[in-house]
Amino acid sequence: EDQVTQSPEALRLQEGESSSLNCSYTVSGLRGLFWYRQDPGKGPEFLFTLYSAGEEKEKERLKATLTKKESFLHITAPKPEDSATYLCAVQAGTNAGKSTFGDGTTLTVKP
Amino acid sequence: DTGVSQDPRHKITKRGQNVTFRCDPISEHNRLYWYRQTLGQGPEFLTYFQNEAQLEKSRLLSDRFSAERPKGSFSTLEIQRTEQGDSAMYLCASSSDRRATGELFFGEGSRLTVL
Numbered sequence: 067e068d069q070v071t072q073s074p075e076a077l078r079l080q081e082g083e084s085s086s087l088n089c090s091y092t093v094s095g096l097r098g099l100f101w102y103r104q105d106p107g108k109g110p111e112f113l114f115t116l117y118s119a120g121e122e123k124e125k126e127r128l129k130a131t132l133t134k135k136e137s138f139l140h141i142t143a144p145k146p147e148d149s150a151t152y153l154c155a156v157q158a159g160t161n162a163g164k165s166t167f168g169d170g171t172t173l174t175v176k177p
Numbered sequence: 178d179t180g181v182s183q184d185p186r187h188k189i190t191k192r193g194q195n196v197t198f199r200c201d202p203i204s205e206h207n208r209l210y211w212y213r214q215t216l217g218q219g220p221e222f223l224t225y226f227q228n229e230a231q232l233e234k235s236r237l238l239s240d241r242f243s244a245e246r247p248k249g250s251f252s253t254l255e256i257q258r259t260e261q262g263d264s265a266m267y268l269c270a271s272s273s274d275r276r277a278t279g280e281l282f283f284g285e286g287s288r289l290t291v292l
Contacts, residue, residue, distance in 0.1 A: 098279045100281075109270070110283050115277050155220075163278060165210075165281065
């Protein structure tokens with residue numbers, strides 16, 4: 067069964083203090099790895115898709131990278147508005163519809 | 178693009194009652210998904226439609242849960258004989274077949290509380 071583990075569970079940063087979030091996965095036949103942002107009381111918002119090891123995607127202060135066993139979401143010089151829960155999800159094998167999500171990392175950025 | 182719309186946003190019911198949630202996907206999206214999320218957990222897959230066909234259903238989904246997508250447009254998720262363990266946020270998402278199946282656009286969810 068596909069498994070996704072995110073760490074840390076919570077991360078508190080000062081504004082401008084860069085850091086990384088980790089997503090480790092165990093799947094049979096990765097078809098794609100996806101990052102989402104979720105604000106309290108809202109549905110997740112899609113950020114990135116990564117397909118193969120070595121791939122990188124960037125958006126503003128966020129950069130996602132992928133290896134054969136894990137993905138990192140790097141946050142450079144974060145701002146308070148980056149505070150949210152960041153979710154990682156995978157699709158694998160023949161499951162064309164199902165995404166398996168991790169439990170997320172809750173990021174708090176203090177001004 | 179008006180986004181994915183879910184109704185109702187909040188539902189409080191008594192144990193044993195039936196509830197139904199509605200989801201209106203982004204108009205040009207032919208794929209529709211239902212997920213369930215509890216506090217502190219990631220979304221858990223329930224079921225997936227491509228157009229009007231229900232192609233995948235979680236093994237975790239008991240027979241008290243049923244979903245439909247008549248005519249490939251809006252979808253409904255019904256929970257019969259609700260239990261306290263059904264309390265959760267029910268999320269609907271849609272996507273286009275021009276994008277990867279994992280690139281989901283979520284609604285704001287329907288929060289269910291079973292007393």
